[in-house]
Amino acid sequence: MPKQAVVLKDLLCLLEEIAASDLAEPWDNVGLMVGDPNQIVSGVLVALDPTEDVLVEAVNLGCNVLLTHHPLIFKPMKALVLDTYPGRLLAKAVTDGIAVVGCHTNLDKTAGGVNDALAKAIGLSDCGGLEVDNDENPGAGFGRIGRLSPARSFDAFSSGLMKALDLPVLRIAGPKPLQVEWVAVCGGSGSDLAEKACAAGAQVYVTGEVKHSTARWAEDAGFCVIDAGHYSTENMVVPALASLVRSRMQEKGVEINVKETGIQTSPFRVVFRDQGTV
Numbered sequence: 001m002p003k004q005a006v007v008l009k010d011l012l013c014l015l016e017e018i019a020a021s022d023l024a025e026p027w028d029n030v031g032l033m034v035g036d037p038n039q040i041v042s043g044v045l046v047a048l049d050p051t052e053d054v055l056v057e058a059v060n061l062g063c064n065v066l067l068t069h070h071p072l073i074f075k076p077m078k079a080l081v082l083d084t085y086p087g088r089l090l091a092k093a094v095t096d097g098i099a100v101v102g103c104h105t106n107l108d109k110t111a112g113g114v115n116d117a118l119a120k121a122i123g124l125s126d127c128g129g130l131e132v133d134n135d136e137n138p139g140a141g142f143g144r145i146g147r148l149s150p151a152r153s154f155d156a157f158s159s160g161l162m163k164a165l166d167l168p169v170l171r172i173a174g175p176k177p178l179q180v181e182w183v184a185v186c187g188g189s190g191s192d193l194a195e196k197a198c199a200a201g202a203q204v205y206v207t208g209e210v211k212h213s214t215a216r217w218a219e220d221a222g223f224c225v226i227d228a229g230h231y232s233t234e235n236m237v238v239p240a241l242a243s244l245v246r247s248r249m250q251e252k253g254v255e256i257n258v259k260e261t262g263i264q265t266s267p268f269r270v271v272f273r274d275q276g277t278v
Contacts, residue, residue: 004254008065008099009037011044011245014252015067015103018244019113023106023140030106033072034090035099041065043257046242047264048235050100052089054261059096061259066093067245069114069237071102107237109140114187117240118233119144121164122206124183130196143186143193145200151181154204154224161206161228165236168270171227173210174218177203187233198223208233231266 012032024030033050043063047054050072058066072086072093081087093100107113119127124146131141148157157180158170183204184197190207191214197205198221205223208230218225242260249256 006041006249006254006256007037008032008035008039008041011041011065011256012037012101014245014248015101018241018248019103019106019110021106023109025105028105029071029074030102030104033100033102034093035065035101039064039097039099041256043259044242044245045259045261046238046245047261048231048238049264050086050089050102051264052092053263055089055092055096055098057261057263058098063257063259064097065099065101067101067103067241069102069104069107069234069241071104072100073102103241107241108187109142111140112240112244114234114237115142115144115185117237118185118187118206119146121236122146122161122183122185123148123164124185125149130184130186130193130200143184143190143197145182145184145197145202148181148183151179154178154180157183157204158226161226165228165232167228167232171210172224173215173227174224175222177224180204185233187237188230190233194218194223194225195221197225206233229266229268231268235266 021030044065044067045058045061045063046067049070050066050068072089082091127144127146129141130143130145154176162170180203182202184200184202186193186207188208191209191211194205194214204226206226206228210225210227238260242258246258
């Protein structure tokens, strides 16, 4: 029996169920960036960032939809210049017939999205929101706070964190607590939630980008904040999102080829003095 064809607009409706577009921040751009809503979906490749290498990977895997967390078109464009970013990628996507879809701050906020994936990776339970979006979307909002069971020393926690996020080093501001039981997290650029994390009773706040001013505040407040990198605090949503799309399609009686990128890594590298680059 032939498989039921999946049309892009149906996939977009499914993504709306997973991470509703009305959760996105007003300054954000989510949804279909490039493509024909009526095209038949041959496969979906999920990645954190839309890059040229990942577009090539999509073609090689037979996927004509690229689903990313960070949007390909973020700021309004006054011109489409094909030898610069993002014009070069937009042109390649159109030429290769690849639809590009972004789930950004809506995926940050939604239940089961970026922050729940980060909390799960760290091993947190009893999680609640740091910033509730609105009453119509329970469980949605930036950041999470959860419990480590059993509680552990800061050294044991930081070692486990580096292992979970595949990091060689961590950047820390503020004093190290003697014991870590309650941990707040926000994947990506979550510096502005540090004070809420402290007020919520966390001993440690883990996020992807900590501003210099926030680090100074942490010193003065006696609160530990950890900058674990934007990529590392968000990339675990890639397998989580791929799994959600697969399972939701199966619930609808449809099988779809959903892949996770196997080539994308962090754009940053760590250089140790006298030891070279990791």
